Amino acid sequence: MDKFENAAIVKKANVYFDGNVTSRTVLFEDGTKKTLGIILPGTYEFGTADKEVMEVLTGSAKVLLKGSDSWSQYEAGQSFEIPANSSFKISVEKIMDYCCSYIKE
Amino acid sequence: MDKFENAAIVKKANVYFDGNVTSRTVLFEDGTKKTLGIILPGTYEFGTADKEVMEVLTGSAKVLLKGSDSWSQYEAGQSFEIPANSSFKISVEKIMDYCCSYIKE
Numbered sequence: 001m002d003k004f005e006n007a008a009i010v011k012k013a014n015v016y017f018d019g020n021v022t023s024r025t026v027l028f029e030d031g032t033k034k035t036l037g038i039i040l041p042g043t044y045e046f047g048t049a050d051k052e053v054m055e056v057l058t059g060s061a062k063v064l065l066k067g068s069d070s071w072s073q074y075e076a077g078q079s080f081e082i083p084a085n086s087s088f089k090i091s092v093e094k095i096m097d098y099c100c101s102y103i104k105e
Numbered sequence: 106m107d108k109f110e111n112a113a114i115v116k117k118a119n120v121y122f123d124g125n126v127t128s129r130t131v132l133f134e135d136g137t138k139k140t141l142g143i144i145l146p147g148t149y150e151f152g153t154a155d156k157e158v159m160e161v162l163t164g165s166a167k168v169l170l171k172g173s174d175s176w177s178q179y180e181a182g183q184s185f186e187i188p189a190n191s192s193f194k195i196s197v198e199k200i201m202d203y204c205c206s207y208i209k210e
Contacts, residue, residue, distance in 0.1 A: 001115055001117075002115070002116045002117070003113045003114060003115045003116055003132070004113060004114050004116065005113045006111060006113070007112060007113065007114055008108045008109060008110045008111075008112070009108055009109045009112055009114050009129075009131050009141065010106055010107070010108045011107045011108055011109065011141065011162060011204060012106075012107070012162055012163065012202060013141065013143055013162070013163070013202045015143075015163075015200060015202070018200070019143060019145050019200040022127070022143045024114070024129050024141055026114055027108070036114065036116065036118065036129055038118055038120070038124060038127045038143070040124050057116060057117055057118070058117065058118070058120075095120060095123070095124040097117060097118045097120070099116060
C-alpha cells in the first residue's frame, strides 16, 4: 500500500466543477505540496501557477497542453508535466485517480 | 486551515458507487485511522466494521441508521455515530465533504 509518510493533510477538500474534480492537499516537511485527486468522466480545463507533474494512479486521461494541437493519452503509472503559468485540458472517460506534484522553479 | 499533522496518507483513493463516493485514508502514529471523503448527490448504503464517527465538513446529509425508522439531518460542523457491525443509509442533496473516524471498541 503506497503512502506518503510524515505529512500534513488538509482536512477540507478542494472542489472543482460541481464536485466532478476533487482533491486533498498533502503538505510535506520540506515545504513541498501534492494533491491527491479524483476526476470523474468529462473534459475540464485547469490553469497552473507552479509547474505540475500529474501522475495517473488509476484510469487514464487524454491531455491537451496549451499551445499544442494534439491530445496525448496517459495510462495508470504514467505521468505528464504542465509548465508553470499555463493551462491544460484533461478528458477522462472512466474515473481517474491522480497525484499532482507542485514544483517551484 | 485545519489539517492533520504527522500523518500518513494512502496514495490511492477508495472508490464506491462509480466514484459518487470517494475517500482517502489517513493513518496516525497511534494506529488510528480516518478517511477524508466526498459524497456526490444521491442516496447510498454503507456497512460498518468498526464504530464510525462521521463529521460533516461541508454540505449536509440525511442519515438513516439500521433499525431506525427516522432520518436525521446533519449540517457542516455536526457529527453522527454509526455502531460497529451495522449499516446506514446516507442521502446527500449537494456535495458533502466529510471526515470519518474509525473507533476500535
